[in-house]
Amino acid sequence: PANTLRGHLELLLPAVCFVWQIAMIILFGIFIRYNEESDAHWIEHKTSKNISSNIENDYYFRYPSFQDVHVMIFVGFGFLMTFLKRYSFGAVGFNFLIAGFGLQWALLMQGWFHSLDPMDGKIKIGVESMINADFCVASCLIAYGAVLGKVSPVQLMVMTLFGVTLYAVEEYIILSLIHARDAGGSMVIHTFGAYYGLSISWMLYRPNLDQSKHRIGSVYHSDVFAMIGTLFLWMFWPSFNSAISDHGDGQHRAAINTYLSLAATVLTALAISSLSQKTGKLDMVHIQNATLAGGVAVGTAAEFMLMPYGSLIVGFCCGIISTLGYIYITPFMEKYLKIHDTCGIHNLHAMPGVIGGIVGAITAAAASEDVYGKEGLMNTFDFTGEWKEMVPTRQGGHQAAGLCVALCFGIGGGIIVGCILRLPIWGDAPDNSCFDDEIYWEHENCFGSHKMCYVKYHQDGSRPLLHTVYVPPLVQTIHVWAHTIL
Amino acid sequence: PANTLRGHLELLLPAVCFVWQIAMIILFGIFIRYNEESDAHWIEHKTSKNISSNIENDYYFRYPSFQDVHVMIFVGFGFLMTFLKRYSFGAVGFNFLIAGFGLQWALLMQGWFHSLDPMDGKIKIGVESMINADFCVASCLIAYGAVLGKVSPVQLMVMTLFGVTLYAVEEYIILSLIHARDAGGSMVIHTFGAYYGLSISWMLYRPNLDQSKHRIGSVYHSDVFAMIGTLFLWMFWPSFNSAISDHGDGQHRAAINTYLSLAATVLTALAISSLSQKTGKLDMVHIQNATLAGGVAVGTAAEFMLMPYGSLIVGFCCGIISTLGYIYITPFMEKYLKIHDTCGIHNLHAMPGVIGGIVGAITAAAASEDVYGKEGLMNTFDFTGEWKEMVPTRQGGHQAAGLCVALCFGIGGGIIVGCILRLPIWGDAPDNSCFDDEIYWEHENCFGSHKMCYVKYHQDGSRPLLHTVYVPPLVQTIHVWAHTIL
């Protein structure tokens, strides 16, 4: 029945992929060109600008961080979501699809707002544009975490199209109009992305989801796969928060702050996880997710003079809050607010993101020439040009305003996009087939390690399929029993 | 019987490893020294050359890319091939062996052709040599993909020895004699490597391979392991294509072009994968492999002014062609051409490699001072020294000639090496034991998740082994049935 229900999808996904990719090619042809540092004219430009060495090309300042961010987007987010026993293909595969499409659209949307060259009307891209595109995609992947297993790939594509668009607008408002600083994106990426995803999940609430509840859970090795995602996110988060900070001390400091904050989070997340069980045992869900909250929460303030102990305090608090969120808030949200949050992004991204925005506002408001130095203050907060008269206390207010904008865009955008996704044309899975790779992936019906499967091979031997007709009676009986009790 | 057949191999593999490693030590002792930038004399050299800072050591331009390439070679290629349900050890282990040996031999072979110091007759190595050695090894690992599961480790060592030798010669002809440009190696790495492997597979064709066909296929978690390989290849491909490009804009542009091309490939590969199934479902084989074709095809032209939309077009086409290759060409080649291609390298490396060569030729022929600038053109195509009079249109011809050389070396070399590998002295697996780790690896007979295994432990408790004698009668019966129907 699952297959027949989504019959029209046979052509919908390919059609969407083709149309959107062709649109990207046309728009890239019209709008996108290399910037000065990636264009072959660089060699002349270098001479005219008296740049002494190729090593001062922005590429060498940012490319290592870019690659780390890239790993976080594709392996980090992708594998973090493989924890479900039967949805690993969907987790890592649809993550791949969303990110592959999203980064192209992000280059365009962010380009129109941030790097349109007034001389020729073209968007000029370089390594920083690629990092920003990956950042933008991150917000959509966060949103995917809330609806993991419950939506179709076409819905994800629509969600990403609107998500990237909204992101570019709110980023422009927060960073350019309001002049808030947000190096690691606590506000523009995490707060926005998480509330966008939660609002969509709320709009798509399925009252009968308990028909698929037995698939929400992990098997032993799917939890180990998820740890790959966790660790690559955790390890490379210092690169994430420092990737687009100022050259020199800005990037350096952002990396240190993130490194420390994340270390503190590990200890408090484990402590609360152990406290939450009568037996004192640990829960892999908390280790996989809550240990990352410190990286989210230190995002905005990472490039500020947060001080090493300040970073530890942020991480300390977030490890506690995030783990408590998994224990108390996620069940509460599902039961009373009708928001089902598959990966618990409210605990990993929403709450820490808001905390990060607040920490950023306080740290900015408390900045002084004493701590930063006269030039350092101007440099860190970019008090130049039209913002020359800005002072730290007012900057704190602007940071808070930025947080509100991110919240509004996340919730508002999510509700609108959620309405669109409720249209019955996207071929999402029926309530009894959620969290199941089977309806979107062609493969053998043999998951995890807890089932007895009897596999037969195609004529051509290429891929195995489950054929119970080939199972001898006794084994078949056991098989049926096993299914019954599962 | 598998064990008895390969009896003489007990000593063959260790002997080959020892002899070749000792040969490497002797040859390294005679020939290989540090280059100026990695020698302790650098500090004096720096002063004499007026280099202002250590940061201008080539190490800082290339080391981050080197490490990414290194990950692609060992984790990327290794894990991409773990998809087979019973050959994950062989995939990742023999990949390790080939690469570990190949890179040493590559340093020597490439050194003799490219970096022999005329003053003292020594090869001078540095970070770029390590990248080039990894590149060279990549071509042998591509070839491994065609014969995965069907050859012995000793055959792989022989294949690598000749593969690296042929690579160094064709690379010298293409890059130095013909003066073709090939930053990402579409021609020298992918076209050569793929046709080398396919020709060997053709020479080693096994008419009775269907005795092992039931092992060609994946289990759920082996597909997830393969995605680790896919993603690390996909993410780090921008580093691969930019690793040995010109400092500055060359590396910068190569990274951008590859990033974009790969993003487009993801969408079209998924679209065709979905179209190819009546139910519109996706196939993990396509996601694991075809999504990478864009990186191969943009290799040669990556450092050229291909333009962002040009990269997208290349990726767009290759995603389609590569996926169609998996659906139509691989079965055709096996049935009519007697070429069995385990990993489908014809679709992932051969066709995209040839396309990459053609794109490179066209892009080079179309280059103009208008687009590149006068100095940029000279710089990008290295129109210096004896090639000072070269013009873009003729460069296009040279690129095409380079592609032909790569094809000839691949096919010709593969046929010759295939003949050598047909000698009955290498201890390859019998037809009914292909794609099976059991004949080369000491471990428990308990694969994947679809079998009931009854494990007993050694006296010393160290490693489990299958002992059916300990299985009670009923369970034993079921076990036998399960085996029968598999």
Next chain:
Amino acid sequence: PANTLRGHLELLLPAVCFVWQIAMIILFGIFIRYNEESDAHWIEHKTSKNISSNIENDYYFRYPSFQDVHVMIFVGFGFLMTFLKRYSFGAVGFNFLIAGFGLQWALLMQGWFHSLDPMDGKIKIGVESMINADFCVASCLIAYGAVLGKVSPVQLMVMTLFGVTLYAVEEYIILSLIHARDAGGSMVIHTFGAYYGLSISWMLYRPNLDQSKHRIGSVYHSDVFAMIGTLFLWMFWPSFNSAISDHGDGQHRAAINTYLSLAATVLTALAISSLSQKTGKLDMVHIQNATLAGGVAVGTAAEFMLMPYGSLIVGFCCGIISTLGYIYITPFMEKYLKIHDTCGIHNLHAMPGVIGGIVGAITAAAASEDVYGKEGLMNTFDFTGEWKEMVPTRQGGHQAAGLCVALCFGIGGGIIVGCILRLPIWGDAPDNSCFDDEIYWEHENCFGSHKMCYVKYHQDGSRPLLHTVYVPPLVQTIHVWAHTIL
């Protein structure tokens, strides 16, 4: 019974985590500040020091290496230990806990010894401090390898607290007082860490461990997971050994030497592994571990003019010695010396570490101005300041003295800490529950692929649990039989 035995642990682990994390925050508040290159005053400092560009900030010299080291610590060590069939959560999870705590304490301990600013009494940290903290943690993770599966997380925390403390002291003695050079830490990290762990394992010897012996062993996919750890360690080891070497040729040379040494190790490790089996088969244990020995052994001498062939010789020997260690020495040590070494760290870290120290001493003693150049010699061995009169031959003696200090600290410290850990207050697992995730982790009782598990879901559907009561009689009987024979 397992649960009741560790009842008091319900609060011990959370208490330790909280108390120590709060202590860290207080100590960081008192002592730790940003250094010149990560402080916002950098912009002024740069001008006063005539530094021409931000790219000369130490961040850009070391950050890519730092991230590689970070991956080795968390993914490398973590996944290398996942090979046990039922202890993957503990391997990767407790590795995470130890490292997260250890790096904070290491920043303090190492700071007090090495980077205390005499002006204000503060420790000034930057990217090099983070690398050194990761290095310090590495020694504790090595020690963890010896006791994997046999100690409680609280014991690990205690072991890390003392391990880091001892490390900082021995490092200060070896590097500062004795003025030995140890770029890759063969002595300070590997020798110390391995003997520290082995001594603790000796003190904690369990005569009745054979009750848990059936859990010492791997399943197919746990061996593949372990290969993730192996490969990330192998690939990034050049970054490990070069991370804190001198800018320029020092880092460059250290990377080349390590790259070559590791390549040679792969071949000899495989050769000996194959030789050790009558059938000539390979053993995954050797591939996973012994292939890394070359990286350990080349640690001290990596930045010296070891010459490429010298690196190959070191790797060649260590591949042999390490593999032979797994075959002969580990069983011997367990049987006669009462030292149980779960991961075989004696073969991977202890012996190669000692060899590395000796190679370093010989290479240092043999250094000459001829090979290094006058300035190069001074630079490489840091013959400046109070060590201006040092000569290579004497430096060789100092290196040897350093090795002895590392050994003494490892063995002595391990015995003392082992005594502390024998106190019956730490809640370690009973002899029949070692190597089992079940007593520290809340999850379903369904490991690996060789068991028939019947899973039922919680009321709320969140996580599956084993409920044999739901299994029909026949299946239940088989289940019991399966358990009996395991």
